[in-house]
Amino acid sequence: MAHYKKILIAVDLSDESDLVAQRARAVAEGGDNELHVIHVIEPLSFAYGVDIPMDFSGLQDEIQTQARQQLQRFGAKHGIDESHQHIVLGRPEVEIHAAAEEIEADLIVVGSHGRYGLALLMGSTANGVLHGAKRDVLAVRVGD
Structure with missing residues (x-):
């Protein structure tokens, strides 16, 4: 079995992100590979629609600052070099695919709550990443 060089x-x-990272590290164990981590922040305009009568830029900046700090702690905890930590703004499934393409990842590891029925039809990040993926995807079961 070929092993993954970039995850x-x-x-x-x-x-729950800790479990996702632990599974990725288990897949990577013993190999000569690179681990990257990505966190995607959805713009507030996605949640509230395109025509927002208020300026949320200050709040969006604060969200990004907080996320950057959290990601740095997360990366340090899991031994992921700061140069391999990525924070982007956009739709998660789109940005995850773009980052995987950019770094030439062999594998994407994402958490999945195992939704079914109506919850699955409404969509989830894991489902969005799985569909249209040009590389292997490992969906790690998290939550209840």
Whole structure:
């Protein structure tokens, strides 16, 4: 079995992200590889629609600052070099695919809550990453 040289770990920075990173590290164990981590911040305009009568730029900047600090702590905890930590703004599934393409990842590791039925139809990041992936995707079961 060929082993993965570059692994992209997609996290939401919740407590469950630790399990996702642990599984990625287990896959990487014993190999000569690179671990990268990505956290995607959805712009507030996505949540509230395109025509927002208020300026959320200050709040968006604060969200990004907080996320950067959390990602640095997360990366340090899991031994991921700061140069391999990526924070981007956009739709998670789109940005995860773009980052995987950019770093030439062999594998994307993402957490999945194992939703089914209506929750799956409404969409999830893991489902979005899986569909249209040009590389292997490992969906790690997290949550209840």
